[in-house]
Amino acid sequence: MIVGIDLGTTNSLIAVWQDGAPRLIPNSLGEVMTPSCVSIDDDGTVLVGRAARDRLQTHPAHSAALFKRHMGSAKAIPLGTRSFRPEELSALVLRALKEDAEAALGMPVTEAIITVPAYFSDAQRKATRAAGQLAGLTVERLLNEPTAAALAYGIHLRDRESKFLVFDLGGGTFDVSVLDLFENVMEVRASGGDNFLGGEDFVACLVDLFFATHKLAPSYRKEPAFMQRLGAQMELAKRALSDAPRTVVRVSAGKADFEMALDQAMLAQACAPLLARLRAPVDRALRDAGMGCDELDNIVLAGGATRMPVVRRMVEAMFGRPPACGINPDEVVALGAAVQAGLCGNDAALDDVVMTDVAPYSLGIDVSVKMDEQTYSHGHFDPIIERNSMVPISRVKHYAPVSDYQQYLDIHVYQGESRRADENIVLGALHVALPRGLRHECGVEVRFTYDVNGILQVEATVLRTGETRSLVIEDNPGVLSKAEIAERLASLADLKIHPRDRIEFRTAVARGDRLYQQLRGDAREALGTQLLQFESALASQDRRQCELACKALLRVLDAIESTPVLAPELVNEG
Ligand code: AMP
Numbered sequence: 376m377i378v379g380i381d382l383g384t385t386n387s388l389i390a391v392w393q394d395g396a397p398r399l400i401p402n403s404l405g406e407v408m409t410p411s412c413v414s415i416d417d418d419g420t421v422l423v424g425r426a427a428r429d430r431l432q433t434h435p436a437h438s439a440a441l442f443k444r445h446m447g448s449a450k451a452i453p454l455g456t457r458s459f460r461p462e463e464l465s466a467l468v469l470r471a472l473k474e475d476a477e478a479a480l481g482m483p484v485t486e487a488i489i490t491v492p493a494y495f496s497d498a499q500r501k502a503t504r505a506a507g508q509l510a511g512l513t514v515e516r517l518l519n520e521p522t523a524a525a526l527a528y529g530i531h532l533r534d535r536e537s538k539f540l541v542f543d544l545g546g547g548t549f550d551v552s553v554l555d556l557f558e559n560v561m562e563v564r565a566s567g568g569d570n571f572l573g574g575e576d577f578v579a580c581l582v583d584l585f586f587a588t589h590k591l592a593p594s595y596r597k598e599p600a601f602m603q604r605l606g607a608q609m610e611l612a613k614r615a616l617s618d619a620p621r622t623v624v625r626v627s628a629g630k631a632d633f634e635m636a637l638d639q640a641m642l643a644q645a646c647a648p649l650l651a652r653l654r655a656p657v658d659r660a661l662r663d664a665g666m667g668c669d670e671l672d673n674i675v676l677a678g679g680a681t682r683m684p685v686v687r688r689m690v691e692a693m694f695g696r697p698p699a700c701g702i703n704p705d706e707v708v709a710l711g712a713a714v715q716a717g718l719c720g721n722d723a724a725l726d727d728v729v730m731t732d733v734a735p736y737s738l739g740i741d742v743s744v745k746m747d748e749q750t751y752s753h754g755h756f757d758p759i760i761e762r763n764s765m766v767p768i769s770r771v772k773h774y775a776p777v778s779d780y781q782q783y784l785d786i787h788v789y790q791g792e793s794r795r796a797d798e799n800i801v802l803g804a805l806h807v808a809l810p811r812g813l814r815h816e817c818g819v820e821v822r823f824t825y826d827v828n829g830i831l832q833v834e835a836t837v838l839r840t841g842e843t844r845s846l847v848i849e850d851n852p853g854v855l856s857k858a859e860i861a862e863r864l865a866s867l868a869d870l871k872i873h874p875r876d877r878i879e880f881r882t883a884v885a886r887g888d889r890l891y892q893q894l895r896g897d898a899r900e901a902l903g904t905q906l907l908q909f910e911s912a913l914a915s916q917d918r919r920q921c922e923l924a925c926k927a928l929l930r931v932l933d934a935i936e937s938t939p940v941l942a943p944e945l946v947n948e949g
Pocket residue numbers: 383384385386544545546547573574575610613614615617677678679680681682683704705
């Protein structure tokens with residue numbers, strides 16, 4: 376069984392293609408969105424999802440979130456006494472999703488389609504693939520997120536002709552794709568985006584606004600527990616502003632209480648630089664697709680951050696019309712991944728559907744440009760595959776050394792659009808030994824092959840000798856080698872994972888602990904007693920007693936979170 380997984384910055388979802396349609400699979404709490412958070416419990420067991428997200432506030436040094444932003448880098452993320460790479464934490468999320476799917480489907484799940492931002496680099500894609508491997512999944516295909524959203528949207532329209540743009544603003548990344556749908560062919564005409572722009576940046580702007588409003592000392596930024604609480608309150612405020620014109624944020628630090636009123640205009644003003652950054656990738660994708668705004672039949676929104684009215688207004692202003700509604704932007708990418716799973720599994724219902732994608736950025740090498748007989752200007756970027764070429768694609772270019780009897784060529788491979796090579800992202804290097812000879816006798820053919828997963832292969836052949844060198848990008852510190860993956864697999868196998876059938880209980884405790892920290896006085900004491908009662912039920916190991924006590928605790932927690940009038944000090948207070 377192939378599953379489709381949206382491995383998001385903030386939340387992750389898993390779906391399957393079943394009975395001719397994509398279907399989301401809920402986790403053990405019955406929710407289809409699992410927060411992409413990992414925490415190590417006091418006894419060393421791993422918690423994934425909602426419990427881990429609650430523990431970000433109560434146990435920031437033992438919990439992690441937003442690690443997708445570091446995929447493809449060698450960053451070490453400490454959790455308690457251990458340290459993890461971003462792909463290991465992603466693997467723990469994938470493992471939890473895999474187990475949820477296995478429990479729901481009643482069969483082993485070993486293959487997956489995993490979605491990635493279209494703008495993910497080679498190293499980020501390889502890290503995602505490695506995360507799949509570490510979770511015991513064969514990654515059948517890495518699918519670009521906006522392409523997945525387009526598949527979910529377009530699958531119902533496949534007998535029609537339509538042109539549309541997918542505007543995908545997730546937690547950490549922004550992707551745009553322009554699509555052309557005709558006779559069951561879904562063709563991505565162009566993609567664009569920004570790997571460092573997402574809903575989390577809007578929260579960061581609100582945090583900055585809070586610091587500026589209260590003239591808080593920068594030293595507060597060094598207090599992880601305070602920053603977690605403030606971030607969580609700002610996240611709530613940002614979401615509240617999606618449904619209401621204004622909200623109030625209250626956060627305490629030590630003995631001081633801080634309060635800030637927020638409305639749509641303040642949000643728009645604080646985040647104006649972010650909103651402005653949404654325009655360029657859209658313009659570029661449309662230009663690359665050779666399409667004008669007026670040729671689009673629809674704008675499809677994906678990614679949770681498109682729920683923000685300020686973002687919707689920006690979209691409306693850009694396109695001169697409101698975007699398509701009716702598709703849940705949180706779910707559309709996972710549903711599209713499930714459609715791709717159906718395509719990969721050759722499902723009969725999708726027999727005649729063809730999907731084509733593009734390379735979202737240019738790929739090339741650095742070259743020296745001859746200025747006159749004597750001088751060369753170095754470090755220029757020469758694209759071999761231009762951005763938005765249809766994939767898979769293979770392209771060849773010929774190069775010669777700059778001088779006679781040169782002994783070798785060092786070929787540096789880059790992705791990006793800048794004229795200067797060093798302003799682009801370096802992917803790796805190839806060292807090619809040259810035969811002795813004049814420069815025009817020592818030509819080298821460089822072949823770039825870019826596959827449907829967005830993974831690049833580079834080959835250089837010395838034309839005179841036929842000798843070939845291929846690029847091993849695994850040397851990149853952001854990418855694990857085969858041996859390192861095997862080593863990490865063994866170390867992850869040592870980890871204790873929280874038993875699935877007790878996750879509901881553990882999640883209730885984590886939520887109780889978070890609220891306990893926010894309360895004061897009698898309310899705090901009452902919750903403490905309730906938590907103790909629940910813990911003693913857990914100690915009894917009697918399933919029925921645990922379930923009853925859990926229900927009682929959840930009733931109390933729901934009441935605390937939903938009755939601001941009775942307990943005004945609890946509202947939005949960190
Ligand atoms: P995704 O990566 O697609 O799960 O998107 C997650 C992002 O969407 C996070 O930054 C969330 O804060 C944001 N988000 C989710 N729901 C809302 C909402 N109702 N209002 C504003 N932002 C939201």
